[in-house]
Amino acid sequence: MEYFAPKSIAEALSLLERYGGEAKVIAGGTDVMVDIKYKEEPGCLINIKAIGGLAGIKENNGGVRIGPLTTIRDLETSALIRDKLPVLWEAAHQFASLQIRNTATIGGNICRASPSGETLTPLLVLEASGNIAFSDKETAEPFINFFSGPGKTTLGAKGLLTAIDVPYPAAESRGVYLKHAVRGAMDIAMVGVAVLITPDAAKKAVRDVRIGLGAVAPTPIRAAKAEASLRGKPLTPALLKQAAELAASEASPIDDQRSSAEYRRWIVEALTRRGLAQSWKAATGKEAV
Amino acid sequence: MAKAEFTVVGSSPARIGGVERVVGKGVYGIDVMLKDQLHGGILRSQYAHAKIVSIDISEAKALLGVHAVVTAADAPDVRYGRSYIDRYILARHKVRFMGDPVAAVAAETPALVKQALKKIKVVYEPLPVVIDPEDAMRPEAPTLHEDMPLPKNLPDGVKVKNVCGFTAVHVGDPEKAMAEADVIVEEAYETKMIHPQYLEPRMTAAQVEPNGRLTVWANAQAPFPVRQEVAKTLGMPLNKVRVISAELGGGFGGKGSGITSGAAVEPICALLAMKAKRAVMIVLDKAEETISTTIRAGAKMYIKTGVKKDGTIVARTGKVIYDAGAYSGFGTQAGGRCTNMLGGWYLMPNCHIDGYVVYTNKQVCGPVRGPGGPQAAFAVESHMDSIATKLGMDPAEFRMKNMPKPGDKIVGVPKLRDVSLGETIRIAKEKIGWGKVKLEKNQGIGIATGSWIESAGPGGGAVVKINEDGSATVHIGKIDMGTIPGFGIPLIVAEELGIPVSDVTVVNVDTDASPWDAGTVGSRGILVSGTAARLAAIDARGQIFKMAASLLEASPDDLEIKDKQIRVKGTPAKSVALATVATNAHNIIGEVIGRGYCDNLALMAEEKAHGSSQPFTTHACIVEVDTDTGNVKILKYVAVHDIGFPIHRAAVEGQIEGAAAMSIGQALCEQVVFDKNGRTMNPSFVDYLMPTINMMPRIETTLVPGYPGAGPYGAKGAGEIACVPPLACIANAIYNATGVRIRKLPLSPENVLRSLKEA
Structure with missing residues (x-):
C-alpha cells in the first residue's frame, strides 16, 4: 500500500x-x-x-x-x-x-x-x-x-x-434529530429521522416541513410524500399519523443482523410521528390539535 | 458467624494487583515475549458442514518467513472431548461449524501469517447444514457425527438423531398428579446463544525446551485440564507438558473447559512450535474469538405445571432441547443442569423432564457462568408468573406458597439444610417497593428467584509457605480472573496467620509447581481453594506454634498470633516475633510448609447427612417499556443474595453485580446471530450488542446473613448465581408493564415491539 x-x-x-x-x-x-x-x-x-x-x-x-x-x-x-x-x-x-x-x-x-x-x-x-x-x-x-x-x-x-x-433555516423553524439504536449513541443507527418544520405566521398551519430518513434506504432520503401531505395544512394528530405512515412507506429498508426491514418501518413511523410532534410543539408552543 | 470474631475476613481491602490492572500495567498473556518467538494463526472452516476433500499447503509452506504449516496429518489420530470424545484438534475428514480449525501457520510476522493462511487451498464438499437443535433431532436431519452413538440412557422407542446427551428427571407420579390438578399452564421458552465476551483475547504460547519438554502459556481458567488434554492430543506423556497460567483479563467460564474452550488453540500452537522448532504465540482476534470459542448455548424449554386452586404445585412435566453445537463440549453437563433446574427450586412432589443435548452446525457449548442455569430460570421463573396470573395470585405470594423448608427436597437435591429463599423474596419485595411503589404508564415491576448447586466437582489443595520474615507465599491451583487469588485467599491466610493481607502472595498457576485443580469454574473458588488455603494456613500455624512453644516455655495450645507476634494467651508480655520463629525454622527444616485440601467426598458426605446449604437469591426490578419502539429501560434493580458469609464483601458484591449485568445483557440485547448457512452475522463488537453502561441500572445488592455454607467461615460460592434470575426478572416486569408475555430472548426493542403488536 x-x-x-x-x-x-x-x-x-x-x-x-x-x-x-x-x-x-x-x-x-x-x-x-x-x-x-x-x-x-x-x-x-x-x-x-x-x-x-x-x-x-x-x-x-x-x-x-x-x-x-x-x-x-x-x-x-x-x-x-x-x-x-x-x-x-x-x-x-x-x-x-x-x-x-x-x-x-x-x-x-x-x-x-x-x-x-x-x-x-x-x-x-x-x-x-x-x-x-x-x-x-x-x-x-x-x-x-x-x-x-x-x-x-x-x-x-x-x-x-x-x-x-x-x-440557515427560517427563524421560525424548529427541528429534531431522533436516532434509534439498542445502545443509543454507541450504536450504528437502526433508523435516524431528522425533522424540520416551519409554521405559518399564525402558527396554525405548516408552512414548510422537511423529513430526512437514515438507514432505511440505500442512501439517506427525504420523505417527499410525507412532506407534501403536510404542507399548507393545520397539523392535526390524524394528519401527523398519516404523514408518519407515508414516511414509513417511502422507506425501503433491508433485513440485516441489526433488525428486520419491517421493524425499521415501524420505527420510521414512530420517530417521524414523534419528530413532527416535538418540532411542532417547539415551533408553536402548542400540541398538534 | 459474626464479623466481629475476625480481624480481616469479612472486610474489603483493595484487590491485590488491582491498581496495576486499572492503570494498564498488568502483565497479561499477550505480554509474554519468548526468545525467537514466531506468530501463529489458524485457518478456520468457511463451511458449517462439509467434507474435506483435500488440503494443499505447498504454496503457504514455500513463503519466505513461514516456519511451519500444520494440518490434521501432523497430529496423532486422537480425539478429545468430555462426555463424547468426538473432536480433533485440527479437522480431519469433516468440518462441522464455521470456525472449526483446519490448518495452522507459524511465521515471522502477523501479516505473513495472514498471507500464508490465504495460500492454503482446501477443497470442501459442502454438506447440508442444520442450525436449529430441534430440527437436528429429526430423522431427516443431516448426520453430524457418523461414528458417535446415541446416549445409552435414551428411553426405549425414542426416535432421535444427533443427540449427544440425555438427562431424565423423575419424581413421584407426575401423570396422575397432573390429572388431579385444578389449573394447568403449558408454555414454551427459548433462549439464544450468547458469547461470554471477556475483553482479553485468548492467547497461547508454546515452546519446546532443550530437554524435550513442552511449555505452554495459556490464559485458561483450567491449566491442569489443558495440560492433560495437550498431552493426550499430542501423544505426549503428561509429565512432559508444563502449563503456565498467564494472567486472565476475564473468562466468565468461556476459558474454563480445558482445550475445548479455545477450540484446541493450545495443542495447535504446541504442534506449530514443535514443527517450527521455535517458540510460537497465537492471539485470537475478537471476531475469530466470537465465532470459534465456547459459548452459552441456546435452549428450547417446554414446561407444563399443574396446580391446585390454592396455589399448591402438584406436578410438572417438561422437555429441554439444549444446543451443544458442533461437538459435545460441555453440552451434556450444562444441558443436564438446565434439565434439572427446569424442575425449579420450590416444592415439586411430582415431576418428569427429559433433556436432550443436540449437535448442530454451530460453535460449541462451554461452561459459561452458571451453565444451564439462566436458561432454565428464564423458563421456570417466567412460568411461575404465568401460573400466578392464571390463578389470580400475587407472583411473590405464589412462590411463598410453594416454599421448601429445611429438610425438604427439591428437584435434584435430596435434602436442604436451610432455605433462605423466602427471606430473599421478603427482602427483595421490601427493597423494590413491591405493592407500594407507584408505577407510571408502561412501567412494570418484576421478581424472579434463583438457586445454584453447592457441591459438584473435584476437590483441590493448597500450600502455604512461611518466609523468613513471617510473610506467606500461597500456592493454589486456581487462576486469577478477578476471583479468589486476589481477594478471598489473602484474607483467609492473613486471618489464620495473624499477618497483614499485604504479607500474603498468591502465586500464579504453574502445573510444575501448583497443587492440581480442576480450574476456576463452577463457583468453586472459595469452596475448594478457600477451604484448602485455610487448612494449609492452620497447618503452618500449628508448626510455627510448636517451634515457638519451646522458646516461650508454653504449650502450643496456649499460643496465638496477632500482628505478627506469637503470644501466650492471657500473658501478652510473653511473646516472640513470628519472623524470629520463621527464620529459625529455615535453619531447622528449611521452612514451614502448611498443607491443606478440600475433600470433596467429605463435603458430599456432610451434605448427605445434613442437607445442602446451597445459595438462594431473589432479584426484582422496575422497567419502563417504550411502546413505540419496544425499548426497555430498567429503572431500578435489586439483587438479594444469600451467599453465606462474605469473606471479601466487595468482591462478593462485585461478582453479583457482574453476573447480574452479564444476564441483563443477555436479557436485553445479546445474541450470536447466524444465517441459514451457519455464518455468524455479528462477530464484532459493533454488531454483537453487549450492553453499555448507559443501559445498565445500578444493581442494589443486599447480602442476607445467617445461612452459613459449606465453605470456609460459612462462605458459599458467589460467582455465578446472580446470572440466574435476571432474564425472567426483566421479562416478568415487561409483562407487568404491558400485559404481554415474551417467551423468547433477547427482549430487544424489535422482539418487544413485535410481541406488543402481535398481542
Whole structure:
C-alpha cells in the first residue's frame, strides 16, 4: 500500500487523478482504518489531514460553511452550530463515543455515504450542499443529489469534498434529530429521522416541513410524500399519523443482523410521528390539535 | 458467624494487583515475549458442514518467513472431548461449524501469517447444514457425527438423531398428579446463544525446551485440564507438558473447559512450535474469538405445571432441547443442569423432564457462568408468573406458597439444610417497593428467584509457605480472573496467620509447581481453594506454634498470633516475633510448609447427612417499556443474595453485580446471530450488542446473613448465581408493564415491539 500526505487540495486532486479507484482518502480514519484491518487494503492511501484550511466553522452568506476536516466534536462544541443548526448539533451529539467524535470528521461521515451516517439526514433537511473539486473543475452540489448508493457519491474516485455549506433555516423553524439504536449513541443507527418544520405566521398551519430518513434506504432520503401531505395544512394528530405512515412507506429498508426491514418501518413511523410532534410543539408552543 | 470474631475476613481491602490492572500495567498473556518467538494463526472452516476433500499447503509452506504449516496429518489420530470424545484438534475428514480449525501457520510476522493462511487451498464438499437443535433431532436431519452413538440412557422407542446427551428427571407420579390438578399452564421458552465476551483475547504460547519438554502459556481458567488434554492430543506423556497460567483479563467460564474452550488453540500452537522448532504465540482476534470459542448455548424449554386452586404445585412435566453445537463440549453437563433446574427450586412432589443435548452446525457449548442455569430460570421463573396470573395470585405470594423448608427436597437435591429463599423474596419485595411503589404508564415491576448447586466437582489443595520474615507465599491451583487469588485467599491466610493481607502472595498457576485443580469454574473458588488455603494456613500455624512453644516455655495450645507476634494467651508480655520463629525454622527444616485440601467426598458426605446449604437469591426490578419502539429501560434493580458469609464483601458484591449485568445483557440485547448457512452475522463488537453502561441500572445488592455454607467461615460460592434470575426478572416486569408475555430472548426493542403488536 502506497501512502501520501498531500499539503494542498491541488496535490490531493492530482494524486486522485493518478490513482483513481485504487486510492482511498483518509481523514479521521474511524472507518478507513477499520476497513484496512478487517476488509481490503487499498492500493494507496491519501491522508488529507495535512491540507491547510479544510477545518473550521464560520458564518458565510446567511449560513454556515464547515470545513470537511472539522471533527464531530468541534461541531458538538460549537456555539454557532448549537444555536443556529440544532438539528445538526443533535446528530453530532448522538454520534458514537467521545473518542470517536474527537477523531471522526464531518467530511468523512459524508463521503463514507453510509445510509446510517449520523450527520446526513440533518444535512438533507437543512438543504445543505457540498463544494466538490476535481482536478479540472469545481461545483456546488446539493447533498440531496450527492449520494448515489451505500458508500457511493458523485465524487466518484477522483473528487474531493472541500466545503460544506449549510444555509440557515427560517427563524421560525424548529427541528429534531431522533436516532434509534439498542445502545443509543454507541450504536450504528437502526433508523435516524431528522425533522424540520416551519409554521405559518399564525402558527396554525405548516408552512414548510422537511423529513430526512437514515438507514432505511440505500442512501439517506427525504420523505417527499410525507412532506407534501403536510404542507399548507393545520397539523392535526390524524394528519401527523398519516404523514408518519407515508414516511414509513417511502422507506425501503433491508433485513440485516441489526433488525428486520419491517421493524425499521415501524420505527420510521414512530420517530417521524414523534419528530413532527416535538418540532411542532417547539415551533408553536402548542400540541398538534 | 459474626464479623466481629475476625480481624480481616469479612472486610474489603483493595484487590491485590488491582491498581496495576486499572492503570494498564498488568502483565497479561499477550505480554509474554519468548526468545525467537514466531506468530501463529489458524485457518478456520468457511463451511458449517462439509467434507474435506483435500488440503494443499505447498504454496503457504514455500513463503519466505513461514516456519511451519500444520494440518490434521501432523497430529496423532486422537480425539478429545468430555462426555463424547468426538473432536480433533485440527479437522480431519469433516468440518462441522464455521470456525472449526483446519490448518495452522507459524511465521515471522502477523501479516505473513495472514498471507500464508490465504495460500492454503482446501477443497470442501459442502454438506447440508442444520442450525436449529430441534430440527437436528429429526430423522431427516443431516448426520453430524457418523461414528458417535446415541446416549445409552435414551428411553426405549425414542426416535432421535444427533443427540449427544440425555438427562431424565423423575419424581413421584407426575401423570396422575397432573390429572388431579385444578389449573394447568403449558408454555414454551427459548433462549439464544450468547458469547461470554471477556475483553482479553485468548492467547497461547508454546515452546519446546532443550530437554524435550513442552511449555505452554495459556490464559485458561483450567491449566491442569489443558495440560492433560495437550498431552493426550499430542501423544505426549503428561509429565512432559508444563502449563503456565498467564494472567486472565476475564473468562466468565468461556476459558474454563480445558482445550475445548479455545477450540484446541493450545495443542495447535504446541504442534506449530514443535514443527517450527521455535517458540510460537497465537492471539485470537475478537471476531475469530466470537465465532470459534465456547459459548452459552441456546435452549428450547417446554414446561407444563399443574396446580391446585390454592396455589399448591402438584406436578410438572417438561422437555429441554439444549444446543451443544458442533461437538459435545460441555453440552451434556450444562444441558443436564438446565434439565434439572427446569424442575425449579420450590416444592415439586411430582415431576418428569427429559433433556436432550443436540449437535448442530454451530460453535460449541462451554461452561459459561452458571451453565444451564439462566436458561432454565428464564423458563421456570417466567412460568411461575404465568401460573400466578392464571390463578389470580400475587407472583411473590405464589412462590411463598410453594416454599421448601429445611429438610425438604427439591428437584435434584435430596435434602436442604436451610432455605433462605423466602427471606430473599421478603427482602427483595421490601427493597423494590413491591405493592407500594407507584408505577407510571408502561412501567412494570418484576421478581424472579434463583438457586445454584453447592457441591459438584473435584476437590483441590493448597500450600502455604512461611518466609523468613513471617510473610506467606500461597500456592493454589486456581487462576486469577478477578476471583479468589486476589481477594478471598489473602484474607483467609492473613486471618489464620495473624499477618497483614499485604504479607500474603498468591502465586500464579504453574502445573510444575501448583497443587492440581480442576480450574476456576463452577463457583468453586472459595469452596475448594478457600477451604484448602485455610487448612494449609492452620497447618503452618500449628508448626510455627510448636517451634515457638519451646522458646516461650508454653504449650502450643496456649499460643496465638496477632500482628505478627506469637503470644501466650492471657500473658501478652510473653511473646516472640513470628519472623524470629520463621527464620529459625529455615535453619531447622528449611521452612514451614502448611498443607491443606478440600475433600470433596467429605463435603458430599456432610451434605448427605445434613442437607445442602446451597445459595438462594431473589432479584426484582422496575422497567419502563417504550411502546413505540419496544425499548426497555430498567429503572431500578435489586439483587438479594444469600451467599453465606462474605469473606471479601466487595468482591462478593462485585461478582453479583457482574453476573447480574452479564444476564441483563443477555436479557436485553445479546445474541450470536447466524444465517441459514451457519455464518455468524455479528462477530464484532459493533454488531454483537453487549450492553453499555448507559443501559445498565445500578444493581442494589443486599447480602442476607445467617445461612452459613459449606465453605470456609460459612462462605458459599458467589460467582455465578446472580446470572440466574435476571432474564425472567426483566421479562416478568415487561409483562407487568404491558400485559404481554415474551417467551423468547433477547427482549430487544424489535422482539418487544413485535410481541406488543402481535398481542
